[in-house]
Amino acid sequence: MMKVMAIGTLKPLTPEQQRAYMPKEVPATLQLYLDGKMEQFWLRDQAKGVIFLMNVDSVDEANTLLKALPLGRDNLLTFDLMQIGPLMPLRLLVNAA
Known part of the structure; x- marks a missing residue:
């Protein structure tokens, strides 16, 4: 297992896109947290x-x-x-001490 820092850039979303995506995006992200991936x-x-x-x-994962x-x-x-x-x-x- 390794740690990966993921720096995300969000394209500007219209209010309609926000309403369409966020109800799906947030639970999917939280599921990665609950799965131990985030x-x-x-x-x-x-x-x-x-x-x-x-x-x-891996970074690929x-x-x-x-x-x-x-x-x-x-x-x-x-x-x-x-x-x-x-x-x-x-x-x-540490080794020098």
Whole structure:
């Protein structure tokens, strides 16, 4: 299992699109949380998108899960994905003590 930071950019939605997508998007996102695939989530400044911290087996799995969300399926929410982990150089400080 690895951690992936997913930085999402939301295309501007019309009020009609918001009413159509959000009742499906929010429960689908919460299901990823309940399934243990999403650890934390935040709203980006000025509602430009979201940031998800995910627990997945690969960056490809994160991509597949996010593209399956309603906004992802219709390319209204796109993500930059990056594997993240501990700051390994900190081991040098621990070992030096």
